[in-house]
Amino acid sequence: MEPVFNDIKVGDQVINLVKPAITKTQLIRYAGATGDFNPLHFDDEVGRAAGFEGVVAHGMLIMGIACQGVTNWVSKRSLRKIKVRFKGVTSPGAILNVKAEVAHKRIENEKGIVACTLEVTDQKQDVKLSGTFEAELPL
Amino acid sequence: MANKINMGKKYRFTWLVEKGKIRELIETIGDDNAIYRDEHIARRQGYDNIVSPPTFCIIPLHWTGVALQVVNDLKLKVDRMMHAEEGYEYFDEIYPGDILTGVLEIKGMTEKRGKTGILNFVELQTTFTNQHKKVVLKEEMLIVEKK
Numbered sequence: 111m112e113p114v115f116n117d118i119k120v121g122d123q124v125i126n127l128v129k130p131a132i133t134k135t136q137l138i139r140y141a142g143a144t145g146d147f148n149p150l151h152f153d154d155e156v157g158r159a160a161g162f163e164g165v166v167a168h169g170m171l172i173m174g175i176a177c178q179g180v181t182n183w184v185s186k187r188s189l190r191k192i193k194v195r196f197k198g199v200t201s202p203g204a205i206l207n208v209k210a211e212v213a214h215k216r217i218e219n220e221k222g223i224v225a226c227t228l229e230v231t232d233q234k235q236d237v238k239l240s241g242t243f244e245a246e247l248p249l
Numbered sequence: 250m251a252n253k254i255n256m257g258k259k260y261r262f263t264w265l266v267e268k269g270k271i272r273e274l275i276e277t278i279g280d281d282n283a284i285y286r287d288e289h290i291a292r293r294q295g296y297d298n299i300v301s302p303p304t305f306c307i308i309p310l311h312w313t314g315v316a317l318q319v320v321n322d323l324k325l326k327v328d329r330m331m332h333a334e335e336g337y338e339y340f341d342e343i344y345p346g347d348i349l350t351g352v353l354e355i356k357g358m359t360e361k362r363g364k365t366g367i368l369n370f371v372e373l374q375t376t377f378t379n380q381h382k383k384v385v386l387k388e389e390m391l392i393v394e395k396k
Contacts, residue, residue, distance in 0.1 A: 129279060136277055143273035145311030148327060160328060169332040170307045171278065177303035178280040186284060186300055186342070193336035193389075 112185050115222030115247040118212055124226060125210035127179040132167055134202045140171045162199055169196035172206070172239050176230050179208035184224075184245040194228065194241030205233040213242070222247040255323055260353040264309035268345040271301050274308065301343040306351075306377055306386055315353055323358070323371060325394050333370075334391035341385045348380040356389075360396070369394040 113124070137151045146168055149156040154164035173194055180189060200206070207230065214225040223246055230239040275285045283290040284300050291299045310316045320327060343349065357372040370393055377386040 136279075139273070139277040143270065143277050144307050146307070146316075147311075150328070156328070170304055170335065173335055174274070174278040174280070174302065174304040178278055178282070181280075181282055181284075181303065185294070186303070187295070189303060189339055191336070191338045192303065193334070195334045196332055 112188060112247060113183065113224075115215070115224065115249055118215060118222075118224055118247075120212050120215060122212045123209065124212055125179040125183050125208055125228075127175075127182065127208040129175055129206045129208070132171075132200060132202050132204045132206065134165060137165055137167055137171070137202065140168055144168070144170065146170070163201055166199040166201055167204075169239075172196065172200055172230055175206055176208050176228055176239055176241070179210065180228070180243055180245075183210070184247065188245040188247055190223075190244045190246050192228070192241065192243040194239050196239055197237045200232065200238050204238070206238065207231050207233075210243070217249065220249060222249050255355050256358065258322070258355045260315050260318060260351075262309060262313040262315050262351045262353070264313060264349045264351065266301060266305075266343055266345050266347040266349060268299065270308055271299060271305065271345065274305060275302055278302070278304075296342060296344075298344045298346075301345075303337065303339070305343060306337075306349070306375075306388060309349060309351055310353070310375070313351075315351070319353065319355070319373065323355070325369075325371065325392070329396070330392050330394040332390070333393040334389075336389040338387040339385075340387070341379070341383055343377075343379070343385050347385075349385070350378045352376050352378075365395065367396040369396055 157164040210226045210228045225244045228241045353375040356374045359370045373390040375388040
């Protein structure tokens with residue numbers, strides 16, 4: 111169900127999604143699905159050579175997870191834009207939490223625009239992704 | 250090392266959107282939203298078919314070989330680059346059976362001195378159009394390479 115524009119308030123925490131731990135297998139499946147075969151994501155030695163504990167997740171997987179949170183809240187057709195910055199790397203075992211807060215709302219061309227901050231953290235509260243998205247809701 | 254000759258260079262590619270690829274992507278993300286899986290539910294919610302999820306268009310960038318071509322043309326070192334930022338602007342849904350045309354443009358390359366040395370910032374912009382000549386998606390990607 112689409113949220114109602116008039117019910118949304120600046121400061122509302124609108125997304126709080128906790129994911130099962132990231133797995134190595136998941137990174138391999140993500141590589142296969144997307145065609146991103148950078149060995150950083152499936153070869154521990156390459157991960158270590160790059161200065162990490164081993165393999166690290168594709169940033170776009172983390173963004174995909176963040177977007178899951180977004181389209182659980184607003185409909186896909188309402189999502190207008192999203193922009194994210196990838197912060198720390200994510201390793202297998204990470205339990206990710208997607209959060210979003212309403213930053214701003216306005217009416218434009220007879221549509222209700224809601225702008226939110228978006229953040230993905232792990233179980234240690236390390237920030238993996240931070241950004242914003244905008245949704246256009248019916249009035 | 251990236252050079253100024255590549256500024257404004259464009260890469261054109263096409264991609265047929267397939268249900269199977271949507272399924273692979275959402276299964277690995279672990280997104281159980283029915284609009285990405287179930288045609289009946291998607292139609293009841295007003296879509297024409299199952300829809301592709303928000304990060305779907307990373308798929309043609311890699312699978313057409315364009316991403317690697319850009320990396321090679323700009324002489325970027327894969328083991329020294331990180332995907333720093335990503336942005337999308339959505340104009341219409343992307344459905345199975347759609348034929349997307351992507352045009353990737355190298356918008357900018359700048360070198361900046363950071364704490365750990367020289368960083369190379371590479372800005373890429375891609376516009377996706379469907380078979381009806383409608384712009385469905387605009388993408389901005391920032392890659393940072395440690396020189």
